[in-house]
Amino acid sequence: MRILQIALLVMLCAGVLLGEIGWCGQIWPNTGTDHTTGTEIAVYFQIWKDGVTDSPGRGEGISAHLYWKSADASDWSIVEMSYLGDVGNNDEYTADIPAPADVGDLLYYCEALDSTDMTTATGTDQNGIPLNEASPGVLHIVDVTAMDVMVTFQVDMSLEDVSGAVTVGGSFNEWSATADTLIDPDDDGIYEISILFPIGSNPSHEFKFVNDGTWEHIPNRVLRIDDSFPMQILPVVFFNDRDPADYTDIDITVNFRVDMSTETVTAPFVGGIVYPLRWGWDSGWEDELMLFDDGEHGDGPAGDGIYGAFITFPAGSYRHVEYKYTTDGTDNEPLPPFENHVFTLGDAPAQTLPIDIFGSLTGIAEAPRPINFDISISPNPFNASTRIRVEIGELRVESEVLRVEVFDIMGRRVEKLFEGKVPSGALELDWNTDAPSGIYMLKVDSGAHTRIAKLFLVR
Secondary structure, three states, rough: OOOOOOHHHHHHOOOOOEOOEEEEEEOOOOOEEEEOOOOOOOEEEEEEEEOOOOOOOOOOEEEEEEEEOOOOOOOOEEOOOOOOOEEEEEEEEEEEEOOOOOOOOEEEEEEEOOOOOOOOOOEEEEEEEEEEOOOOOOOOEOOOOOOOOEEEEEEEOOOOOOOOOEEEEEEEOOOOOOOOOOOOOOOOOOOEEEEEOOOOOOEEEEEEEOOOOOOOOOOOOEEOOOOOEEEEEOOEEEHHHHHHHHHHHOOOEEEEEOOOOEEEEEEEEEEEEEOOOOOHHOOOOOOOHHOOOHHHHOOOOOOOOOEEEEEEEEEEEOOOOEEEEOOEEEOOOOOOOOEEEEOOOOOOOOOEEEEEEEEOEEEEOOOOOOOOOOOEEOOOEOOEEEEEEEEOOOOOOOOOOOEEEEEEEOOEEEEEEEEEEEEOOOEEEEEOOOOOOOEEEEEEEOOOEEEEEEEOOOO
């Protein structure tokens, strides 16, 4: 799905910051995608420069170029990209790669130019993968399908509130949220639809399911048409890839506690990503998310600077919760970029969290932590396998257990690479995966200390 977002949002995709150009990226198509012979490939690219692209129309002095070549060619073909229009504060540009005649791989990347100071910048695709001359994107050129194929899509909606139409949108129907409606013929919560892909179709598509106009909040699903048989039935998947084990069966009341004794506190709240938590600095705060230092909310003695709240998560809540505190109703807790406090809802009706320290990812009851706790990943980006090295240093407690896990950008665990006691020194692990292209998070947790690193998987 070609996502159009303003620059402040897509900063999460690790756009490159160079020269006077503040940001550029959102390159479409994503690296690793399939395209058919005989069809031009439209490429899109967004650029932001403070005070220049923010205004309507093309930013003064800004231009863009598309670089492409076949994988076995030595020289790049270069074409100036055309200004397409404004996307929020960004300028968007486009250009076409001529229709390829042969099966194989094409390499490509985009470059922004600021003619006021002759600085250039390259950016990322919409999966956050950096594309540049040294590490270009790859487009796989494939043959079209050799026969008509009827593809059946299936999605389990039993964990969802279905009040309207369940549909599927993708590259095969111009990402329409209304063109193809699924039905539940057996009234078992599994919706399905069969769509005919005629001979000569692109064998590779991306798609998502839609619940009453709301798209799945996951990376695009991938369809690869098997044209060796006229019918193809896709496996049943849960909407948003929800795993029933990741959701609670009962209401759970959680006691949040945070030490704000060194802060000036005027409007203390807790926000997060799992209802009833929400980010109040976006939508406004509600009383049920307020924190108290009155001795009556699991906060300990009144007036000691430790604030608390009892918040009930209803049955069916997602277990893996990210959250953050505010002292005055703004997003002012100084945590590292892209990190929040996290905990997992258990199976008991009541759960008390350790006391957090405002602005820190470690709590008051901090366990002994390892020294020289560093991570190196090579190669990164990588294709199917990478080596992960964790420098553990000297453990102060011999019984400390290290856990190494990989999560996708939605916070779902993809794989546990290691869990156990380790000596001082280094732990080396290989991640061999058939996961799709994208950004993944490597989490290394000793119980006393947590480190996060990004993994860039490029197919």
